[in-house]
Amino acid sequence: MTNSPVCVLIIDDDFMIARMHGKYIESEEGYDLAGIALNGEQALSMIDEKKPDLLLLDVYMPDCSGIELLRTIRTQQMRCDIILITAAKELEIVEEGFRLGIFDYLVKPFDLEHLRNTLTKYMQFRNRLSSAGQINQEIVNDLKNLRVSRTQPQQFHKGIDDKTLNRIKKYLIDAKNFQTVDEIALRAGVSKTTVRNYINYLLDEEIVEELLQYGTIGRPQKLYRLRK
Numbered sequence: 001m002t003n004s005p006v007c008v009l010i011i012d013d014d015f016m017i018a019r020m021h022g023k024y025i026e027s028e029e030g031y032d033l034a035g036i037a038l039n040g041e042q043a044l045s046m047i048d049e050k051k052p053d054l055l056l057l058d059v060y061m062p063d064c065s066g067i068e069l070l071r072t073i074r075t076q077q078m079r080c081d082i083i084l085i086t087a088a089k090e091l092e093i094v095e096e097g098f099r100l101g102i103f104d105y106l107v108k109p110f111d112l113e114h115l116r117n118t119l120t121k122y123m124q125f126r127n128r129l130s131s132a133g134q135i136n137q138e139i140v141n142d143l144k145n146l147r148v149s150r151t152q153p154q155q156f157h158k159g160i161d162d163k164t165l166n167r168i169k170k171y172l173i174d175a176k177n178f179q180t181v182d183e184i185a186l187r188a189g190v191s192k193t194t195v196r197n198y199i200n201y202l203l204d205e206e207i208v209e210e211l212l213q214y215g216t217i218g219r220p221q222k223l224y225r226l227r228k
Helices: 015-027 040-050 067-074 091-101 112-130 137-147 164-173 181-188 192-203
Strands: 006-011 031-037 054-056 080-089 104-108 206-212 221-226
Touching: 006 091, 006 112, 015 031, 015 181, 031 040, 040 054, 040 137, 054 067, 067 080, 067 091, 067 164, 080 091, 080 112, 091 206, 104 112, 164 181, 164 192, 164 221, 181 221, 192 206
Parallel strands: 006 031, 006 054, 054 080, 080 104
Antiparallel strands: 206 221
16 A cells, blocks of 8 residues: 555636635645636646646636546546546536546535545555456456445436335335335326336335346346345
């Protein structure tokens, strides 16, 4: 495991916000501030010069978007991890960010406690990865859990509302055994499309588990129940 501090570059066109985050990062043990970039061009130059380990990257900048900059970073194979700063309604941006390999996202507005939690997760991820030695499935699962944000999950699933979610969860609690999408839709009084959307959310949150039931012909049937 390396004991060298994590070098962080902040990329944000709001200098006051960037400076506040920079001062906080400098106060955190195990982190060094490489600097602040106010636009994409400046960011690329500083990444090349400073070789930061981690970027705190805002989506909006005057000369390009954070996603455009992220694509350039990946195309040029610059070795750095990225925490994306985005607004709550930007589902497509968050999805694209994960496709491009961001470590995590922070949803505006966020306070320094959220930033601290994310930096703590990143340090745990970095230490776990560097000390792993031989990789096995348990280590991979630990690393995946550290990369998955749990801060505001419902904001990044389309069509999720508490009333429908609770109705589906209540049926699964009452049912106890594995159920098909058709059965859940019929008993909960919602469409199959809606059930599939909510089941995907519950799978992502590890609230339900999936079972593949194989028959004699055709595709296996997917069944679901709440995790015990």
